[in-house]
Amino acid sequence: xxxSVLGSGAFxxxxxxxxxxxxxxxxxxxxxxxxxxxxxxxxENKDRLPNxxxxxxxxxxxxxxxxxxxxAILIAVPTQSLRKFVEENHTYLQRxxxxxxxxxxxxxxxxxxxxxxxxxxxxxxxxxxxxxANDIARGLPTALTLACEQAELGIALQSxxxxxxxxxxxxxxxxxxxxxxxxxxxxxxGCGAAIGAGLGESARAxxxxxxxxxxxxxxxxxxxxxxxxCGLSGFGDLxxxxxxxxxRNFRYGxxxxxxxGFKENTTVEGKFTAQAALTKADKLGxxxxxxxxxxxxxxxxxDVETLLAALLARPxxxx
Numbered sequence: 001x002x003x004s005v006l007g008s009g010a011f012x013x014x015x016x017x018x019x020x021x022x023x024x025x026x027x028x029x030x031x032x033x034x035x036x037x038x039x040x041x042x043x044e045n046k047d048r049l050p051n052x053x054x055x056x057x058x059x060x061x062x063x064x065x066x067x068x069x070x071x072a073i074l075i076a077v078p079t080q081s082l083r084k085f086v087e088e089n090h091t092y093l094q095r096x097x098x099x100x101x102x103x104x105x106x107x108x109x110x111x112x113x114x115x116x117x118x119x120x121x122x123x124x125x126x127x128x129x130x131x132x133a134n135d136i137a138r139g140l141p142t143a144l145t146l147a148c149e150q151a152e153l154g155i156a157l158q159s160x161x162x163x164x165x166x167x168x169x170x171x172x173x174x175x176x177x178x179x180x181x182x183x184x185x186x187x188x189x190g191c192g193a194a195i196g197a198g199l200g201e202s203a204r205a206x207x208x209x210x211x212x213x214x215x216x217x218x219x220x221x222x223x224x225x226x227x228x229x230c231g232l233s234g235f236g237d238l239x240x241x242x243x244x245x246x247x248r249n250f251r252y253g254x255x256x257x258x259x260x261g262f263k264e265n266t267t268v269e270g271k272f273t274a275q276a277a278l279t280k281a282d283k284l285g286x287x288x289x290x291x292x293x294x295x296x297x298x299x300x301x302x303d304v305e306t307l308l309a310a311l312l313a314r315p316x317x318x319x
Contacts, residue, residue, distance in 0.1 A: 001160050004029060004070040008039070008060075009267075010133035011101060012076030013049045017137050018163040020055040027059045029067035036062040052137040068092040072099060072160060074127065075117070078267040079104040079182075083116045090120045099146075099157065100126040103181035104273035110280050112178035114147070123153055126174060127161070128181035129232040130240035132247075139165045145233040146170050147177035169232060176228025179219045183291070184238040185249040185270030186277060187211030190294045191242040192253020197304040199257075207290060208242050214288045218277070221284045256297055257304050271298045289314060 001024045005016040008030035016028040030036040039045060039060045044053050054060070061067055073093070077085050079102045086093060098121050100113030109116075117124035125148035136142055146161070146168045148154030158170045171177060190211060194203040212235065219229050228234060241247040245254070249270040252262045262268065274295040281288045293307040302310075 001025070001072070002027070002070040003072045003074065003161070004067045005074045005076055005101075006064075006067060007076035007101070008035065008045060008048065009076060009078075010045075010048045011131075011136075012074070013045045014052070014133035014136040015074060015076060015101065016058055017052060017054060018139070018166055019161065020058040021139070021164045022162045024160070024162075025059075026057065027061060027067050027070065028054075029064060030060065030062055033062040036060055049133060049137055052134075064089060065092055068096060070096075072097045072157065074099045074101050074161075076101040078102060079113060079269055080107060080267075080272050082106070082113055083109065083111070083119075086116055086120055094120045095123070096121055097123040097153070097157070098125070099161075100124070101128075102269070103128060103178075103185060104269040105182055105276040105280070107272050107276050110276055112174070112182070114149075114174050114178065123150070124148075125154065125157060126177055126181075127168075128177050128237070129169075130236040132240075132244075134246065136166065141165055141167070143167045143169065143232055143236075145177050145228075145231060147174045147228075147233070148172065149174055171225075171228055171231070171233075173225045173228040175222050176219050176224030176226075177233040179222065179224055180215065180229050180231075180234030181237055182269070182273045183211075183215045183218060183277060184234070184241050185268075186274045186291050186294050187215070187238060188241040188247055188249040189253035189256070189268075189270045189274065189298065190290055192247075192250040192255075193257035193294075193297060193304045194253075194308070195250075196254035196257025197308075199304075199308065203308070204242065208238065211290045212238055214286075214290055217286055218281065218284075218288065218291075221286055253294075253297075259303075270294075274298050
């Protein structure tokens with residue numbers, strides 16, 4: 001089977017490396033021809049995922065048409081770039097089997113990754129769950145959620161996207177999987193900010209727990225399943241992202257909590273998701289004080305101490 005990974009950032013590169021350990025033919029596409037030439041010469045992505053050599057079987061290219069000549073296409077581009085990416089390349093992506101490998105909502109439309117892919121193909125799915133690029137590239141055990149509304153396609157992809165270190169669990173609940181993967185980044189920013197501001201582990205635990213309650217309310221309101229939120233794409237991803245400094249969203253929150261600017265050359269999806277999620281929550285009439293606070297934090301409206309004081313001053317209620 002021919003599988004392509006579109007997007008040569010850290011996560012896309014890690015997926016391509018891992019999938020190359022199986023029996024499939026794997027192609028990694030990068031937008032920048034000069035960087036792709038460097039990939040071929042160095043046999044690694046020194047810019048985004050250094051020190052992880054490419055398997056000899058991994059083919060790299062900047063030829064988009066060639067990369068799209070595959071049985072399944074994993075799209076690992078930032079969520080805020082996905083809609084434009086799909087629109088610009090619809091000629092090659094239409095009617096293909098497409099799997100989104102990003103998390104969050106489009107700021108302009110509020111759509112999740114699968115809805116954006118459906119603009120060009122009805123064979124769309126999302127790969128999400130608790131994972132760091134370094135762990136995947138190192139061959140460490142990783143369990144992910146594959147969400148696909150079409151049962152037959154989901155079963156086929158689950159058996160095809162195999163590697164020595166990745167185990168896939170399947171669900172038809174795309175809504176729950178997308179919300180879990182997107183909203184956990186928002187909560188992770190809040191947890192990082194609490195730690196960065198020196199507010200302690202108890203504050204982190206409170207934010208994680210009450211943040212998860214907001215995620216569950218959000219998912220129920222949009223028709224997702226609570227069981228999905230309690231699985232890998234929800235609770236699993238939330239736990240990993242809120243507890244580790246490997247997480248970009250957590251590190252971003254830490255630096256906000258310390259009053260510093262974020263200088264890393266990397267995408268922080270939660271910054272955008274917080275704002276998109278708050279807009280959606282207000283339309284639904286949902287009470288999401290932590291998501292609202294993180295949105296205020298990332299847009300510079302309020303600082304960490306002010307936001308935490310406001311959260312603690314909220315009316316007492318049953319859990």
